[in-house]
Amino acid sequence: MSGTPRLSRRHFLLLGWFSRRRILHAAGIRFQILRNGEPVRKFVLIHGDEHTARRVLLERMRTRRPGWAFLVTQEERLVRLGALRFDPNRIFSREGAERNLRQLNPAVGEADLRLALQFFDREREKLVRALLPDRERLLVALHNNREGYSIGNEIPISDRVALNEPSCPHDFYLCTDPRDFERLAASPFNALLQHRPPPPDDGSLSRLAARRGARYVNIETKLGEEAKQRGMLQWLEDRL
Ligand SMILES: [Zn+2]
Numbered sequence: 001m002s003g004t005p006r007l008s009r010r011h012f013l014l015l016g017w018f019s020r021r022r023i024l025h026a027a028g029i030r031f032q033i034l035r036n037g038e039p040v041r042k043f044v045l046i047h048g049d050e051h052t053a054r055r056v057l058l059e060r061m062r063t064r065r066p067g068w069a070f071l072v073t074q075e076e077r078l079v080r081l082g083a084l085r086f087d088p089n090r091i092f093s094r095e096g097a098e099r100n101l102r103q104l105n106p107a108v109g110e111a112d113l114r115l116a117l118q119f120f121d122r123e124r125e126k127l128v129r130a131l132l133p134d135r136e137r138l139l140v141a142l143h144n145n146r147e148g149y150s151i152g153n154e155i156p157i158s159d160r161v162a163l164n165e166p167s168c169p170h171d172f173y174l175c176t177d178p179r180d181f182e183r184l185a186a187s188p189f190n191a192l193l194q195h196r197p198p199p200p201d202d203g204s205l206s207r208l209a210a211r212r213g214a215r216y217v218n219i220e221t222k223l224g225e226e227a228k229q230r231g232m233l234q235w236l237e238d239r240l
Helices: 009-019 051-062 094-104 110-131 151-157 178-185 205-211 226-239
Strands: 021-026 029-036 041-045 067-072 079-081 084-086 138-145 160-162 172-175 190-193 215-222
Touching: 021 110, 029 051, 041 051, 051 067, 051 138, 051 215, 051 226, 084 094, 084 110, 094 110, 138 205, 138 226, 151 172, 151 190, 160 178, 172 178, 178 190, 178 215, 205 215, 215 226
Parallel strands: 041 067, 041 138, 138 215, 172 190
Antiparallel strands: 021 029, 029 067, 079 084, 160 190, 172 215
16 A cells, blocks of 8 residues: 555544634634534634633533634733734724724834734735624624623614613623614613614724624623623524
């Protein structure tokens, strides 16, 4: 026998094992990919310091229901790019990335800024291709907030609002598809539609999803509200 060595059954078993523990590295951000069967829906945790959302998503993936999850591997919120720092949920447009880099790195020189923006321009599509689901399928992002941010910040730039739980302004769905909004508005939870949000584009994934006509839902709850976020995810999964 000559040529390439034959793969044994054991090799294939090992390949299967590793294929369930993949890493995506794009735009300087590192994600662990957890895969249950086909990507019938996708989930993303993009802010490493949102521990409640991470726990809820890991727990959901352990149920073995089908779907793929992308979890940022670092535990800090901001990502380092050389000497610069950026918010990983502000790079989905050049305009948003530039504003974010200037804001977080006030001393940045114009040459370094241009290099960073060129880097994001090259890498953005790789990240978007991995995260956005096939047509008609759903992308679910999980976020946590603290004091200083609530549904009140989003209402002025939303197309439609269902204030089903006014006493919980930190907990809400934010979606990009009008049909998903119809269903989410009938839930016991707050819901927002941002189908055609006005400028400026902040570079977030929800803006990109709206622009490309992708179905995206953000499940946003206050940090620590684990039962609430689990309940909102469960409600969505049973009905969307
Ligand atoms: Zn977040």
